[in-house]
């Protein structure tokens with residue numbers, strides 16, 4: 121498979137870019153932030169996303185979606201990254217759809233997937249508990265009770281957890297923290313008794329929540345996949361999320377870089393355009409090369425997820441680690457090369473820096489994935 | 500099955516049947532490379548067999564036209580062949596500046612007689628070429644070169660000095676940049692010319708490198724007569740040919756190093772550094788350096804694959820080879836720093852049998868040239884800044 125976008129994928133990119141750059145430039149995020157909007161994204165835009173078929177992009181055709189692949193999801197994420205558009209695309213259209221489509225029973229799929237595709241249902245994945253992403257360390261207890269389970273514990277950084285109509289929660293039905301065995305995924309109604317949701321206002325003005333579960337009752341038929349065997353399903357879903365966030369970071373990096381190069385060609389000091397100074401030229405060139413190489417690694421990971429899902433972990437670790445490092449460099453250089461202007465809130469560049477920091481943490485930062493890769497290669 | 504799948508199938512079977520087991524191991528010493536040429540000797544029987552079988556299929560130069568001794572493969576087939584060779588760690592049967600550099604330039608700029616004369620001999624490994632670009636005062640600023648070629652009837656008479664000419668003392672012919680119009684602006688008076696290193700007036704003097712090897716020379720030209728018909732492309736437009744050739748050279752250098760073949764670097768390191776009960780490398784800092792390196796290496800591998808696919812789709816930037824050259828060479832230097840660190844004291848021996856004659860430190864030192872030869876890293880970044888990013892005054 122050629123490591124370039126196909127014609128259809130390029131067309132998808134163009135239509136996503138058209139919509140997003142028109143309706144949700146960075147000023148869109150800025151105004152949601154400044155008005156302290158309670159939803160934190162535009163429901164109208166999400167409706168437009170659904171009409172374009174984006175919300176159901178990964179939903180199989182027999183459940184009302186377009187049944188496209190992870191490369192296509194990455195294409196949309198990249199455009200979201202360029203404009204920093206806050207949207208339930210990641211939480212709902214990527215993570216929840218993947219979890220349901222890969223692990224759900226027919227009844228579960230029929231209940232939720234068509235509603236996600238038509239834009240009427242929002243969902244969120246609740247995994248992280250501590251300060252760092254450590255899925256195997258999941259402690260949230262799920263003990264058998266009656267015809268189901270009782271969930272107790274707390275989750276953090278639940279993307280779009282404040283508006284979700286459905287929560288997909290990773291809990292421990294067996295084994296000890298650190299073990300893959302004994303993990304189970306549950307479909308939980310956020311309105312159920314014992315669920316307490318706190319919207320957390322984040323550095324990047326995107327949406328997340330902390331959620332507490334106090335003896336929350338969940339029916340046995342709301343288990344997603346097999347009891348105790350949810351580790352593999354979860355890891356697969358997380359890999360998809362990692363590929364998607366890596367794509368977002370590629371878009372973000374490229375946008376920051378483009379803005380910075382433009383500035384180098386406009387700003388004069390010492391009677392010259394600052395882009396004439398070799399110290400900046402070489403750093404700009406290095407960053408360009410980093411971004412190009414990262415783009416290839418991310419596309420490789422997405423293609424591997426589409427074509428050889430069970431063997432995609434290494435390529436995904438490479439992509440997420442690289443994208444994190446590259447985005448970090450891109451935003452740092454972006455601010456630095458804008459001088460004092462880069463430090464002002466009035467200027468957009470800081471928004472990119474904040475989002476890049478959150479994307480680093482989402483589903484494992486560069487260090488996490490470097491460690492994972494070393495484990496995969498047995499050293 | 501698609502045609503390409505059939506091709507992959509057949510190629511795999513052919514390689515399995517024809518590549519001797521000894522030729523499926525990583526190259527360790529300079530002896531493992533076969534360079535061809537008038538005085539070439541094979542270092543082993545498997546090396547000879549492998550070379551001859553590949554040559555007979557045209558697969559020393561798989562993508563050259565058949566009429567010039569190539570394999571006539573299209574890009575997709577060539578990629579399949581490379582993948583299949585990599586999958587079984589098959590060695591390259593023939594290494595040559597003729598294949599990597601001169602051939603592509605001749606295919607684009609050579610006249611028919613020149614192609615007929617030189618390409619088949621390159622493909623068959625009969626003639627070994629060297630590159631006469633750099634001079635003592637023309638390194639990064641190559642276009643300021645001073646070696647001059649003066650017109651005399653049907654010939655040019657060449658006088659001057661080249662330096663850093665790799666393997667000039669073993670080469671049969673040279674492709675050389677000479678000044679044919681001293682009055683013109685520096686880029687406009689250069690021609691690209693070919694001649695036999697056995698010509699009267701050519702002499703070479705080897706230079707010892709920090710690795711203790713002497714793979715390159717000072718090369719002197721004292722009234723060397725070369726027929727004018729040996730100029731490739733237009734007289735005084737040699738800079739175009741030179742730059743085109745450099746793109747190929749850079750692409751080749753960026754792919755050097757043993758990317759992704761053999762055991763993971765972390766396991767190689769564990770041989771000397773040791774591992775804990777969980778199998779993790781004892782030295783946690785080295786472990787993180789290695790995995791970060793492997794991430795970058797895998798990403799570069801993807802970028803190299805993508806570069807080929809972009810070229811195929813007509814979407815690549817001609818200066819992108821400079822980007823790859825920069826990254827690939829800096830990465831290869833990192834690999835060897837890691838290998839030295841992993842080897843510790845054992846990697847410091849320079850002569851013993853145990854250390855295979857100091858193979859590891861010598862290879863480490865050799866890689867330092869990667870970011871100099873074929874244009875330095877700084878020059879590569881300058882090219883990216885100017886030609887791709889269009890920054891002012893670059």
Ligand SMILES: Cc1cc2nc3c(=O)[nH]c(=O)nc-3n(C[C@H](O)[C@H](O)[C@H](O)COP(=O)(O)OP(=O)(O)OC[C@H]3O[C@@H](n4cnc5c(N)ncnc54)[C@H](O)[C@@H]3O)c2cc1C
Nearest residue numbers: 387388389390394397398399400456457458459460461463
């Ligand atoms: C938080 C903050 C507090 C500040 N407080 C004060 C204060 O109290 N009083 C005051 O007077 N000023 C203050 N400043 C201003 C500060 O001194 C300037 O921002 C700084 O000198 C850079 O100038 P500039 O912003 O115009 O950037 P520019 O000079 O436009 O620089 C833009 C980029 O070009 C690079 N560049 C410029 N020239 C060259 C060159 N020759 N070679 C290579 N690269 C070059 C810079 O390094 C930078 O990366 C403050 C700035 C900040 C951010």
Ligand SMILES: Cc1cc2nc3c(=O)[nH]c(=O)nc-3n(C[C@H](O)[C@H](O)[C@H](O)COP(=O)(O)OP(=O)(O)OC[C@H]3O[C@@H](n4cnc5c(N)ncnc54)[C@H](O)[C@@H]3O)c2cc1C
Nearest residue numbers: 630631632633638639663664665868871872873874875877
């Ligand atoms: C192992 C090896 C094999 C070689 N083989 C051949 C060969 O076969 N044939 C051949 O013709 N040549 C060959 N070369 C020569 C090689 O191409 C030159 O060494 C190279 O082009 C650099 O030139 P220089 O050594 O004169 O360094 P210089 O150009 O003097 O550079 C010195 C330093 O200054 C930096 N510098 C120079 N200009 C700039 C600038 N504008 N901006 C920023 N920094 C700059 C350089 O990056 C470098 O770090 C070989 C070199 C090596 C090391």
